[in-house]
Amino acid sequence: MAPSEFSLRLQHGITGGFAPPTPSAIHTVTKTPTINTLQISSAIRPHGTPSLQDALPKQLSVDEPTEALVDELHTILKSIPTESPPGSEDIYGLDTSIAYGSDDLQWQNGGPRGCGGGESFVKATDEDKAKFKRAVEIITHLVEKSQ
Template sequence: MPIGEYSLRLQNGIRGGFAPPTPNFIHTITLPLDSDSLTVASSVRPEGTPSLQDIAPKFVKLKNEDTEALVDELHGILKELPTEYPPGSEDIYGLDTSIAWGSDDLQWMNGAPGGCGGGTSVIQPTEEQKAKFRRAVDIVTTLVEKDA
């Protein structure tokens, strides 16, 4: 079943504390309404530099190779995974990475908008859930790396 329009973001560098986190990269993938292409926008912080630099967006055909199947798999995984509580309390998956997904049927985000600032989450994932989160990160990375 087609998911419809959605937006997702992958961010590495979510652990903070006294100071806010310093992202290493932020990748945003969107499927606009009535589009057959994903829009992939990225900002990357070159090693040793203090700020993110934007990379020109690219467009990936949704029907290209396994793109739609990957998106469906990602959507299914996120529907099953818990997030930390309270939001932003702890990097419960231990990857210093967050995923945010927004669509009509699913709003999911780990790591809170400002990252994880310390504290302990009352919700802890199982090892199987941690493995599924790693797979979700791999899927988003694959989508970002696809040729336009």
């Protein structure tokens, strides 16, 4: 069952090197137990520009299909690893990070400042990579469905 309260951030653009990464998009999704909607905001950096545009707030009603997607996302994140040490390597190879927090799960790949500092001791299997890709698809679907 999906948690009644959670917050997540999906960031595209997490790999860097000497310089920190330049995100191309940051999407946040928040659910509180008192409101039956997801609060969603998206900040996107247009191609060729140096910074993200201001995030615009949107909402998405939590109906059965949305609840099922959130539950699937939660289940996926509980089952896949993160890199170790944090921020060392993009083990999923998508230049994308998810930071997720609920009462029973704290999960983040990509470290707080992205990836670019070495090799991870933990590696993602092909199955893990497919699950992570599905998690990104779920979040993207929720963001695109919001109004």
